[in-house]
Amino acid sequence: MPCGAMLESHTFYDGGSRAVRRFGAICVTGLLVAAYFAGLPEDADKAKPPFVVPDRAQSVPQPEHRWRRGYASDGRTRLVHAPSLVELADGRIRAFWFAGSREGASDVAIHSSVFDPETAQWSEEERVLTRLEVARGLNRHVRKLGNMVAVRRGGRIDLYVVAVSFGGWSGSRLAVAESRDQGRSWQVKKALVTSPFLNVSTLVKNPPVRYRDGTIGLPVYHELAGKFGEFFRLNNDHRILDEAHIGHGRQALQPMVFVRDRYRARALLRNGSADRPGVLFSSRTDDGGESWSPLADSGLPNPGSAVSGVSLGPEHWLLATNNNARERDELTLLETRNAGKSWQPLEVLHDKSSFREGLKPDAFVPTLRASLLPRSGLSTDEILAGVRETKCRGGHCTFQFDYPFMLRADNGDIHVVYTWNKTLIGHAWWRAPDAQERP
Amino acid sequence: MTPGLQLAALVYAAVLTRLLPMRDRRLHLGLLGLVLALAWVPYPWGPVAWLASYTGEFSVTTVLLACTALAYRLGWSPGLARSELRGLCLLVVGTAAVFYPLALGAAPLNPYEWGFGSYGFSSALLALGLAAWLLRAWYVLAMLVLAQFGLALELLASDNLWDYLLDVWLVFWAAGWLLRDAWQHRPGVQASE
Numbered sequence: 001m002p003c004g005a006m007l008e009s010h011t012f013y014d015g016g017s018r019a020v021r022r023f024g025a026i027c028v029t030g031l032l033v034a035a036y037f038a039g040l041p042e043d044a045d046k047a048k049p050p051f052v053v054p055d056r057a058q059s060v061p062q063p064e065h066r067w068r069r070g071y072a073s074d075g076r077t078r079l080v081h082a083p084s085l086v087e088l089a090d091g092r093i094r095a096f097w098f099a100g101s102r103e104g105a106s107d108v109a110i111h112s113s114v115f116d117p118e119t120a121q122w123s124e125e126e127r128v129l130t131r132l133e134v135a136r137g138l139n140r141h142v143r144k145l146g147n148m149v150a151v152r153r154g155g156r157i158d159l160y161v162v163a164v165s166f167g168g169w170s171g172s173r174l175a176v177a178e179s180r181d182q183g184r185s186w187q188v189k190k191a192l193v194t195s196p197f198l199n200v201s202t203l204v205k206n207p208p209v210r211y212r213d214g215t216i217g218l219p220v221y222h223e224l225a226g227k228f229g230e231f232f233r234l235n236n237d238h239r240i241l242d243e244a245h246i247g248h249g250r251q252a253l254q255p256m257v258f259v260r261d262r263y264r265a266r267a268l269l270r271n272g273s274a275d276r277p278g279v280l281f282s283s284r285t286d287d288g289g290e291s292w293s294p295l296a297d298s299g300l301p302n303p304g305s306a307v308s309g310v311s312l313g314p315e316h317w318l319l320a321t322n323n324n325a326r327e328r329d330e331l332t333l334l335e336t337r338n339a340g341k342s343w344q345p346l347e348v349l350h351d352k353s354s355f356r357e358g359l360k361p362d363a364f365v366p367t368l369r370a371s372l373l374p375r376s377g378l379s380t381d382e383i384l385a386g387v388r389e390t391k392c393r394g395g396h397c398t399f400q401f402d403y404p405f406m407l408r409a410d411n412g413d414i415h416v417v418y419t420w421n422k423t424l425i426g427h428a429w430w431r432a433p434d435a436q437e438r439p
Numbered sequence: 440m441t442p443g444l445q446l447a448a449l450v451y452a453a454v455l456t457r458l459l460p461m462r463d464r465r466l467h468l469g470l471l472g473l474v475l476a477l478a479w480v481p482y483p484w485g486p487v488a489w490l491a492s493y494t495g496e497f498s499v500t501t502v503l504l505a506c507t508a509l510a511y512r513l514g515w516s517p518g519l520a521r522s523e524l525r526g527l528c529l530l531v532v533g534t535a536a537v538f539y540p541l542a543l544g545a546a547p548l549n550p551y552e553w554g555f556g557s558y559g560f561s562s563a564l565l566a567l568g569l570a571a572w573l574l575r576a577w578y579v580l581a582m583l584v585l586a587q588f589g590l591a592l593e594l595l596a597s598d599n600l601w602d603y604l605l606d607v608w609l610v611f612w613a614a615g616w617l618l619r620d621a622w623q624h625r626p627g628v629q630a631s632e
Binding site for chain 1: 494551557586587605
């Protein structure tokens, strides 16, 4: 007799048969205890693994060093945005960004190109993942694609990409795709469920940190009811093992996490606060990302734009940021050697802050033309027309250099990619000296 | 792929059999079969895949209630008393009123993180299950047990136990049911249990 039927039986309620009652009790207790263990993950009793601590760089960029500049994209699509980088197994660097006729359009896809440090050349831009491919992989409708972050995991590259089924960016969820051919083709594996509210409003911007057990800590952010950072630990099968909020309410987003030691890390977050605009927020963890301190002022300005960075050692970090409280018209690399207590400018990648009040189109275009670098396949007139269309409003044009992403390659090189006036993916590269060149 | 889409199809079928003016059990059974079959048709051709793009997957609790509703339509009586359903709805709405604001960042406390694996959370569910047993709240007991087994079996795409227990549609439905129940049992009106 099934347990439920036994429990419901008159014998049970009349208290007639103790044996039946005892059997029913054992059934229910057994089910509850079995459910208790079924609801716990396999590693629930394991201690939080330590972070992989970045090793000290053999050589580091100095203010007098030259950063080589170029573009990862070829300017053939009207809008490009939100680049990210991953180092391939052979030492080349693959960039990803989203591109299309306009932000949120149905033709927006993930584009990519590869930088070869031997030749210092970018490959031709190619479209590697479309909205329909993501939709078919998830078996769900996808309206548009957005930010993405790539991670190399052994011989595989994982791509975490923002996919929206309905509404604006607040309707975002994260899809995971895998590539086993260095990022040329992708197989969409699953959608991460990161929010209890219709699984919407989780976006990604910055690279993950690694744990010693092979899992990764992916910093993401939420922007529906609130604006806050989140930190998910994922295993190799994209299963979420832990989650923690970084801040709460409507204050900050797009965390960039720097690891200090085995269990300590610091996150810097873009300002999203109406009450405290103009500051870059900071939070820290002392327990491997299980909990994060309340948001504090990092001491750096922020105009409400994304930052990115790399570690050159446990407390030695570089940060790419719009280093002012108002606009995205300059982009600067800052350096700290004391885990963010103090920062010094290392390199100014762009500075058009003197034109902050706006230029008339007839002055804007020549200024832009003068600053445009050569790249094979780049149509200067097409680029200038695109920037003019995107960045000129009401007879005034403004400059925009934003959404940086940084990568420290295994050979010590440092790469920065960023959105250049929403029309090109800018690239700055510091080449680390070879062993024989080092002092 | 998880069977989340097929489970969602059960919920859609329960809603359809409630909304469509059909009384014939064979038609209800046919509709259930059709919706379940459509759940196997992939995007962009399958209407269930399209619908699930907007609703998301449903919790095990919602699926359990949908199966109960379908059982009634098909002529079986799963024995869900009104008083027990009221208790379940109160539990769902009461939990959701605290859970969702916190999980969406209203305060530093984040209960959603417990759902990824926490002895404290699982112990609280065990205690709730024991209380449900003592109170003869069999549906609450079934909800707790099935949700935890559902997580272990990866029935849904989520790795979080909360998503197996609760979903937004369940909360809206439970709140609506409670309002209707309160209206039907307002002073001066005698309603049958």
